[in-house]
Amino acid sequence: MAAPSPASKVSFSIHGVGVSSGIAIGHAHLVSHALLEVVHFQVPKALIADEIIRFDKAVKTVKHDLETVRRLLPEKAPPELSAFISTHLMILQDHALSETPKQMIKAEGCNAEWALKQQMEDLVAQFEKFEDEYLRERKQDVIQVVERIIKVLLGHPSQVPLRSQESAIILVAHDLSPADAIQFKQHQFAAFITDVGGATSHTAILARSLNIPSIVALQRARTLVRDGELIIVDGNQGVVIVNPDKDTLAEYKLRQEQWEIEQQKLKRLKLTKAVTLDGTNIELHANIEVPEDVSHAKAAGATGIGLYRTEFLFMNRREMPGEEEQFQAYRSVAEAMKDLPVTIRTLDLGADKEMNPDTARTCTNPALGLRAIRLCLSEPAIFLTQLRAILRASHYGKIKILIPMLSSITELRQTLVLIERAKQSLDAEKSHYDKDIQVGGMIEIPAAALCAEAFARELDFLSIGTNDLIQYSLAIDRTDDTVSHLYNPLHPAVLQLVEMTIRAGNKLGKPVSVCGEMAGEAKLARLLLGFGLRQFSMHPSQILTVKREILQSDLPLITPVARKILGTQDIDRVEPLLQKLNLQ
Ligand code: PEP
Numbered sequence: 291m292a293a294p295s296p297a298s299k300v301s302f303s304i305h306g307v308g309v310s311s312g313i314a315i316g317h318a319h320l321v322s323h324a325l326l327e328v329v330h331f332q333v334p335k336a337l338i339a340d341e342i343i344r345f346d347k348a349v350k351t352v353k354h355d356l357e358t359v360r361r362l363l364p365e366k367a368p369p370e371l372s373a374f375i376s377t378h379l380m381i382l383q384d385h386a387l388s389e390t391p392k393q394m395i396k397a398e399g400c401n402a403e404w405a406l407k408q409q410m411e412d413l414v415a416q417f418e419k420f421e422d423e424y425l426r427e428r429k430q431d432v433i434q435v436v437e438r439i440i441k442v443l444l445g446h447p448s449q450v451p452l453r454s455q456e457s458a459i460i461l462v463a464h465d466l467s468p469a470d471a472i473q474f475k476q477h478q479f480a481a482f483i484t485d486v487g488g489a490t491s492h493t494a495i496l497a498r499s500l501n502i503p504s505i506v507a508l509q510r511a512r513t514l515v516r517d518g519e520l521i522i523v524d525g526n527q528g529v530v531i532v533n534p535d536k537d538t539l540a541e542y543k544l545r546q547e548q549w550e551i552e553q554q555k556l557k558r559l560k561l562t563k564a565v566t567l568d569g570t571n572i573e574l575h576a577n578i579e580v581p582e583d584v585s586h587a588k589a590a591g592a593t594g595i596g597l598y599r600t601e602f603l604f605m606n607r608r609e610m611p612g613e614e615e616q617f618q619a620y621r622s623v624a625e626a627m628k629d630l631p632v633t634i635r636t637l638d639l640g641a642d643k644e645m646n647p648d649t650a651r652t653c654t655n656p657a658l659g660l661r662a663i664r665l666c667l668s669e670p671a672i673f674l675t676q677l678r679a680i681l682r683a684s685h686y687g688k689i690k691i692l693i694p695m696l697s698s699i700t701e702l703r704q705t706l707v708l709i710e711r712a713k714q715s716l717d718a719e720k721s722h723y724d725k726d727i728q729v730g731g732m733i734e735i736p737a738a739a740l741c742a743e744a745f746a747r748e749l750d751f752l753s754i755g756t757n758d759l760i761q762y763s764l765a766i767d768r769t770d771d772t773v774s775h776l777y778n779p780l781h782p783a784v785l786q787l788v789e790m791t792i793r794a795g796n797k798l799g800k801p802v803s804v805c806g807e808m809a810g811e812a813k814l815a816r817l818l819l820g821f822g823l824r825q826f827s828m829h830p831s832q833i834l835t836v837k838r839e840i841l842q843s844d845l846p847l848i849t850p851v852a853r854k855i856l857g858t859q860d861i862d863r864v865e866p867l868l869q870k871l872n873l874q
């Protein structure tokens with residue numbers, strides 16, 4: 291691929307959402323966007339049967355391609371990849387994609403590509419009505435499958451270019467399907483950037499597991515960047531620089547080297563204990579969503595699972611998972627973690643995490659509605675099934691129960707009664723479970739933080755869910771883009787609620803953890819340590835960076851500065867004081 295001279299081109303930057311950190315410098319390879327090339331034409335009556343055969347053949351080819359990709363998945367490929375490809379196969383073979391377009395070809399006499407595109411648009415419109423963000427994003431899977439069929443219909447080659455000797459290649463796509471990405475992985479691309487995708491899209495999930503810098507939601511990268519142009523991808527900042535000038539290029543080469551050296555150094559910390567300079571032990575736990583995430587937690591050296599978001603087992607399906615299915619999932623995590631603690635959070639459905647948007651109740655303020663523990667208390671049969679499954683799994687490891695969204699002690703007591711009832715039902719059957727299982731509560735509503743001592747008295751441990759705590763204390767819907775700039779973990783009110791909760795737990799000798807996103811932000815580690823936090827739980831990819839921060843922290847030095855930050859009600863003073871704290 292010819293490398294255009296950087297000096298002869300106009301340099302500009304595009305901003306998106308960085309979903310996987312790191313810096314890559316290389317030449318752009320534009321992945322075609324077949325959907326844009328579809329045109330509409332009438333097929334003569336005599337040729338309709340042939341058009342249908344052409345469509346069937348294309349679907350067959352895609353099926354064969356996807357099955358081949360799945361079969362040839364490298365052993366070390368992340369487990370979710372095979373599941374992604376299976377999902378695409380399911381979508382491909384669904385009546386809506388493999389049959390309905392044929393009816394349209396017959397009824398309207400249109401070409402196969404056009405019929406497929408019309409059908410796709412109908413399906414996408416249906417997906418867009420879903421309130422649940424995760425389900426809404428699944429429309430991308432439909433688009434990706436359709437894109438594949440259309441590429442075959444249009445006769446686009448599906449191979450990827452060979453990597454040039456002297457420079458890295460950066461994929462620039464409108465969107466990437468997991469199946470595309472795994473093929474691309476074998477060609478060792480340096481990074482990928484896409485026009486669409488959100489932080490919870492499959493593309494983003496995949497990017498993180500492939501561990502290459504990536505940016506999504508760039509809007510028009512595919513139109514603005516030309517094939518072969520030199521680009522810099524800064525996954526840390528979510529910025530793409532196209533045709534950088536000499537100085538920018540030199541600067542980024544340096545940053546890239548530093549980043550790579552840092553990553554190598556970080557890996558060496560995997561087995562190092564997280565101990566501060568003054569000798570205080572800190573626990574660094576992992577947040578997981580599905581049992582397969584345990585491998586990432588272990589690879590990062592997590593000393594436990596601090597938050598297992600069980601609601602993901604309940605999503606994307608019409609039937610609730612039964613006790614046995616839940617038991618198997620919880621047991622597999624407990625066994626995989628051996629003697630290390632596994633904190634299983636009971637069902638946190640509702641608001642942005644609906645099980646099935648088709649049947650979801652509509653309410654004006656779902657985040658303030660019947661969600662999490664409120665939902666469980668109003669549906670005791672569902673709750674008891676989950677509690678029995680967790681308790682049974684506790685026989686196979688070191689499981690703890692975590693209750694989300696508690697707002698009052700009455701609610702907590704009702705919950706404890708149901709836990710007792712689940713235990714009694716197991717006793718009656720002589721089933722094994724850990725009789726001393728610990729029960730903790732999430733502090734994620736300001737009311738609970740203000741009454742943290744009362745909760746600490748009745749519970750074995752507390753875990754601060756800062757994502758919701760910030761949402762509820764600042765009155766900012768965490769799913770609403772228009773107010774996301776106001777979402778600020780450093781707001782003095784948030785800091786006071788967090789510190790107050792940690793203090794309450796420490797006073798009563800009950801462990802306190804932070805399991806919201808704040809825990810994984812390295813720049814907040816010292817502040818939380820200074821507030822007295824000794825347990826953090828975060829996405830596995832953040833553990834080593836936070837550990838490095840902890841290894842360099844000296845509690846006697848940082849505590850007074852953290853207290854000073856706590857003392858200010860002036861939001862503008864917090865950031866400079868935090869910088870000072872991080873320089874200590
Ligand atoms: C939180 O609210 O901080 C939390 C960890 O729970 P979730 O993000 O699942 O609501």
Ligand code: MG
Nearest residue numbers: 734755757758
């Ligand atoms: Mg929460």
